[in-house]
Amino acid sequence: xxxxxxxxxxxxxxxxxxxxxxxxxxxxxxxxxxxxxxxxxxxxxxxxxxxxxxxxxxxxxxxxxxxxxxxxxxxxxxxxxxxxxxxxxxxxxxxxxxxxxxxxxxxxxxxxxxxxxxxxxxxxxxxxxxxxxxxxxxxxxxxxxxxxxxxxxxxxxxxxxxxxxxxxxxxxxxxxxxxxxxxxxxxxxxxxxxxxxxxxxxxxxxxxxxxxxxxxxxxxxxxxxxxxxxxxxxxxxxxxxxxxxxxxxxxxxxxxxxxxxxxxxxxxxxxxxxxxxxxxxxxxxxxxxxxxxxxxxxxxxxxxxxxxxxxxxxxxxxxxxxxxxxxxxxx
Amino acid sequence: xxxxxxxxxxxxxxxxxxxxxxxxxxxxxxxxxxxxxxxxxxxxxxxxxxxxxxxxxxxxxxxxxxxxxxxxxxxxxxxxxxxxxxxxxxxxxxxxxxxxxxxxxxxxxxxxxxxxxxxxxxxxxxxxxxxxxxxxxxxxxxxxxxxxxxxxxxxxxxxxxxxxxxxxxxxxxxxxxxxxxxxxxxxxxxxxxxxxxxxxxxxxxxxxxxxxxxxxxxxxxxxxxxxxxxxxxxxxxxxxxxxxxxxxxxxxxxxxxxxxxxxxxxxxxxxxxxxxxxxxxxxxxxxxxxxxxxxxxxxxxxxxxx
Numbered sequence: 001x002x003x004x005x006x007x008x009x010x011x012x013x014x015x016x017x018x019x020x021x022x023x024x025x026x027x028x029x030x031x032x033x034x035x036x037x038x039x040x041x042x043x044x045x046x047x048x049x050x051x052x053x054x055x056x057x058x059x060x061x062x063x064x065x066x067x068x069x070x071x072x073x074x075x076x077x078x079x080x081x082x083x084x085x086x087x088x089x090x091x092x093x094x095x096x097x098x099x100x101x102x103x104x105x106x107x108x109x110x111x112x113x114x115x116x117x118x119x120x121x122x123x124x125x126x127x128x129x130x131x132x133x134x135x136x137x138x139x140x141x142x143x144x145x146x147x148x149x150x151x152x153x154x155x156x157x158x159x160x161x162x163x164x165x166x167x168x169x170x171x172x173x174x175x176x177x178x179x180x181x182x183x184x185x186x187x188x189x190x191x192x193x194x195x196x197x198x199x200x201x202x203x204x205x206x207x208x209x210x211x212x213x214x215x216x217x218x219x220x221x222x223x224x225x226x227x228x229x230x231x232x233x234x235x236x237x238x239x240x241x242x243x244x245x246x247x248x249x250x251x252x253x254x255x256x257x258x259x260x261x262x263x264x265x266x267x268x269x270x271x272x273x274x275x276x277x278x279x280x281x282x283x284x285x286x287x288x289x290x291x292x293x294x295x296x297x298x299x300x301x302x303x304x305x306x307x308x309x310x311x312x313x314x315x316x317x318x319x320x321x322x323x324x325x326x327x328x329x330x331x
Numbered sequence: 332x333x334x335x336x337x338x339x340x341x342x343x344x345x346x347x348x349x350x351x352x353x354x355x356x357x358x359x360x361x362x363x364x365x366x367x368x369x370x371x372x373x374x375x376x377x378x379x380x381x382x383x384x385x386x387x388x389x390x391x392x393x394x395x396x397x398x399x400x401x402x403x404x405x406x407x408x409x410x411x412x413x414x415x416x417x418x419x420x421x422x423x424x425x426x427x428x429x430x431x432x433x434x435x436x437x438x439x440x441x442x443x444x445x446x447x448x449x450x451x452x453x454x455x456x457x458x459x460x461x462x463x464x465x466x467x468x469x470x471x472x473x474x475x476x477x478x479x480x481x482x483x484x485x486x487x488x489x490x491x492x493x494x495x496x497x498x499x500x501x502x503x504x505x506x507x508x509x510x511x512x513x514x515x516x517x518x519x520x521x522x523x524x525x526x527x528x529x530x531x532x533x534x535x536x537x538x539x540x541x542x543x544x545x546x547x548x549x550x551x552x553x554x555x556x557x558x559x560x561x562x563x564x565x566x567x568x569x570x571x572x573x574x575x576x577x578x579x580x581x582x583x584x585x586x587x588x589x590x591x592x593x594x595x596x597x598x599x600x601x602x603x604x605x606x607x608x609x610x611x612x613x614x615x616x617x618x619x620x621x622x623x624x625x626x627x628x629x630x631x632x633x634x635x636x637x
Contacts, residue, residue, distance in 0.1 A: 055607055082622055084612070086614070089610040
């Protein structure tokens with residue numbers, strides 16, 4: 001703090017708040033701009049959705065959530081799970097590291113307590129589904145019945161197995177998980193791939209071959225944060241997942257590799273904070289984006305990005321994001 | 332403003348780390364089995380908002396704290412005693428702070444539309460926050476969480492805070508003043524110079540009892556004896572406590588002796604403050620197969636009972 005800085009003499013009492021102003025600033029639709037995107041048979045009004053675990057109905061009160069393309073739930077497991085001991089998250093210079101351990105109320109608890117709140121938000125609900133073995137996903141999807149508009153298979157959470165192995169790093173495991181879920185539902189299936197797959201292309205291709213409608217690339221990066229001086233583990237589970245802007249160039253590479261290896265849409269997820277960050281991903285082949293860590297410091301980040309993308313398209317007189325990227329690439 | 336300090340020696344740093352580790356271990360042990368989620372509130376909580384709050388004042392208080400006065404009218408008008416804010420910290424000196432920091436609301440001034448928080452510089456986030464100047468705007472989200480509540484019929488209340496934990500109970504001292512409840516605030520700290528709350532208690536008409544490690548008065552047996560003496564004629568109707576697990580255990584023991592409820596406010600690492608990140612597992616014993624309570628939405632105030 002500047003030692004010379006003193007108290008401001010007269011500050012008028014604020015009569016409103018920035019949240020209210022933000023809600024009121026909802027832009028009118030621009031007839032010539034179409035940001036919509038399809039995931040399988042599901043049409044989204046725009047390509048913006050939250051990353052699983054970084055959104056909940058509580059955030060729906062702070063932002064005009066109906067301006068999002070879709071909402072994504074925290075991962076639902078078949079039976080209740082308790083989650084990891086404290087600390088479940090920390091911040092290091094490289095970003096946020098979390099190992100929450102995916103507490104879940106189980107499929108029945110989700111249906112009874114959470115799904116009605118997600119569904120009431122307005123946008124399509126993508127239910128993130130978790131399991132500990134490839135055969136575990138289909139029964140959860142079956143238990144969820146008619147709830148949700150699409151499923152995102154979380155095959156990539158790096159926090160659950162202490163040895164760090166993921167179902168999503170093995171193309172055969174991905175294929176068997178997706179094939180079993182495909183038999184259970186006609187709704188779109190998204191496979192959320194991990195960062196440490198031996199070949200992201202082979203994993204994406206396995207998902208596509210088994211009938212997935214999209215892949216999401218990627219998840220947080222397995223990491224081990226230490227306290228200063230004592231070198232003690234900074235989180236209760238010792239290892240966790242790194243997220244935030246530092247992982248963006250790493251995930252950009254993965255999205256680029258995945259997008260050129262499959263025909264189904266690639267949803268990018270990794271360190272997006274601004275519309276330009278999202279455009280980076282669109283430029284390497286992403287069809288939609290997820291925002292996670294940025295929402296914590298700036299709850300309105302997702303809506304701000306959507307509004308900015310629409311405004312950029314309108315300003316440049318183009319229909320959509322693909323045209324916007326091509327226009328600037330031609331310079 | 333804070334004088335230039337010489338950096339601590341390696342031995343001093345090790346001593347501070349040992350003190351922190353001992354405090355954390357004692358804290359965890361003291362809280363074990365003590366806390367439970369409070370029964371449902373009578374009415375709805377105030378709707379949280381986010382706001383671009385103007386920094387009205389930012390000053391060093393006592394030996395080691397910073398007082399931040401923020402202009403955010405909606406939050407000032409609606410915040411309940413014991414609720415908290417998430418403050419997004421602007422970049423400073425090339426440091427980017429990714430996660431907002433949870434801070435207890437120390438004072439509310441609905442007429443002026445301002446709130447105060449007091450914090451100590453402990454890490455990267457608070458170091459960057461300390462560099463914020465009056466006139467700047469900070470993104471804040473609040474009011475958040477479950478606050479302190481006076482049981483109906485409360486006529487006399489005891490508040491106990493350790494260090495910056497005094498701030499979490501100060502809102503209830505404000506409420507006590509407004510409702511004609513006789514309030515006593517015990518502020519515990521390492522030295523007299525570090526204690527918060529004396530001026531506030533004078534303003535609010537509350538009794539202020541300073542206790543310190545330096546004088547030995549903050550030691551648990553001494554503090555327990557002092558409080559038993561102070562309230563020998565008639566115990567308080569409720570005890571609010573924040574800042575140390577060992578103090579929470581002492582408060583719960585006194586509450587059991589006096590037959591009165593005790594409410595304790597906790598702090599935790601958080602990312603969202605709203606419950607959706609599930610980052611702030613509360614130290615409450617529950618079935619490990621089922622998710623336990625979260626500090627941000629089920630607390631930060633919990634019932635404490637031995």
